[in-house]
Amino acid sequence: MKKRYIAIIVLIGVVVGWLTLGGTQAVLHATSTQEFCVSCHTMDTPLKEYQGSVHFSNAKGIRAECADCHIPTHTTFDYLWAKVRASKDVYHQFVTGKIDTDEKYELHRLAMAESVWEQLRANDSATCRACHTYDAMELYDQASGARNMHISAQQEGQTCIDCHKGVAHIAPQMELDTSAFDHLYDLAKATPDDASVVYPLDYIKMGELATINPTVELQVEHVDANQRTVTVAGYQMTGAESVIYLGNGKRSVLATLTEAGQQAVVLGESTTDEYGNEWRTARLTGDITAPVLESNEAIWEYGNKLDSTYCSTCHAKIPANHFTVNAWGPVAKSMGTRTDISDLNLEILTKYLQFNAKDAVSPAPVAPSIEEGI
Numbered sequence: 001m002k003k004r005y006i007a008i009i010v011l012i013g014v015v016v017g018w019l020t021l022g023g024t025q026a027v028l029h030a031t032s033t034q035e036f037c038v039s040c041h042t043m044d045t046p047l048k049e050y051q052g053s054v055h056f057s058n059a060k061g062i063r064a065e066c067a068d069c070h071i072p073t074h075t076t077f078d079y080l081w082a083k084v085r086a087s088k089d090v091y092h093q094f095v096t097g098k099i100d101t102d103e104k105y106e107l108h109r110l111a112m113a114e115s116v117w118e119q120l121r122a123n124d125s126a127t128c129r130a131c132h133t134y135d136a137m138e139l140y141d142q143a144s145g146a147r148n149m150h151i152s153a154q155q156e157g158q159t160c161i162d163c164h165k166g167v168a169h170i171a172p173q174m175e176l177d178t179s180a181f182d183h184l185y186d187l188a189k190a191t192p193d194d195a196s197v198v199y200p201l202d203y204i205k206m207g208e209l210a211t212i213n214p215t216v217e218l219q220v221e222h223v224d225a226n227q228r229t230v231t232v233a234g235y236q237m238t239g240a241e242s243v244i245y246l247g248n249g250k251r252s253v254l255a256t257l258t259e260a261g262q263q264a265v266v267l268g269e270s271t272t273d274e275y276g277n278e279w280r281t282a283r284l285t286g287d288i289t290a291p292v293l294e295s296n297e298a299i300w301e302y303g304n305k306l307d308s309t310y311c312s313t314c315h316a317k318i319p320a321n322h323f324t325v326n327a328w329g330p331v332a333k334s335m336g337t338r339t340d341i342s343d344l345n346l347e348i349l350t351k352y353l354q355f356n357a358k359d360a361v362s363p364a365p366v367a368p369s370i371e372e373g374i
Helices: 003-030 041-051 066-070 076-096 102-122 144-156 179-189 259-264 297-311 325-336 343-354
Strands: 197-200 204-206 210-212 218-224 227-237 243-247 250-257 266-272 278-288
Touching: 041 076, 041 102, 179 297, 204 278, 210 278, 227 250, 250 259, 250 325, 250 343, 259 278, 297 325, 297 343, 325 343
Parallel strands: none
Antiparallel strands: 197 218, 204 210, 210 250, 218 227, 227 243, 227 278, 243 250, 266 278
16 A cells, blocks of 8 residues: 555544544543533532532632542543443433422432442542542541541541541431331330339339439339339439439439439439549439330330431441440430431430440449338
């Protein structure tokens, strides 16, 4: 062949190659822009959520856009596969209308979120690590809670999405099966009269003396028809005489006393904790008529379900022994305000975490039985 024909063929190949590769690159780039990602009507909801997040607006003026979180670039295959997977969004936008209303979006929110979480776990949160790495973190500039969690995550090999599920979009609300709590009442109906220890399912009245919190261990002294005489035992701190706590320095509320209850409570000798607070063993005996469980096993299983439903939706499940009794109280309360958990369920969840905390203690020795006292 003449050299000019060879040159023409090479030139044509270069042009075709440039158009193919360059055009593909241009299309991939254009379809990864923020403007393209939010151009569909179905993206209105996630756009508004993103605009209210720290990734959109923050004190440092650094913005992470859609592609920064949803399109991994650490390998060519992952990048191209993410683009292929995203084609389903176009299909549902123009063909099925799967999430074209707020109602449909909420219906599929959990499934969509779980799909993204699965991708991030599979690639070790590659898009998160494009900006956030342990090596670059100044852990001791962080709040103590965040620092401890990051240290624990490194030690246990957790990935970012295990804890940070709701960083840019509203986390889906898990629904609790109400029959689980109803089952506890069914078990309570079967509690025998000769049970020596019982546990309330709800806040219950001890006559005119006190309100007992859910899950608290009560020593049965006497049973008369539908009425039980029980003792709640714990500790009382000087200056907080209206409360019986779980332990010396352990501020998990077992009972809240009325004025009559404060007069009836039996106190032991006082000791001083490391902060200078005086604590005494405290026990109060009175009558209850509310349903109670013979064992706390079922109610702790229910507490574990609450943990999985309300806590693990947004982050990995934190072991109960990760925090102390006193730390779990404010942690559970602050996290509870971010959910629709009821006051009763929040108290049961808090008690589940506190009674299994890393410094959990057994309640104070119970009072002698009425017969023994006589």
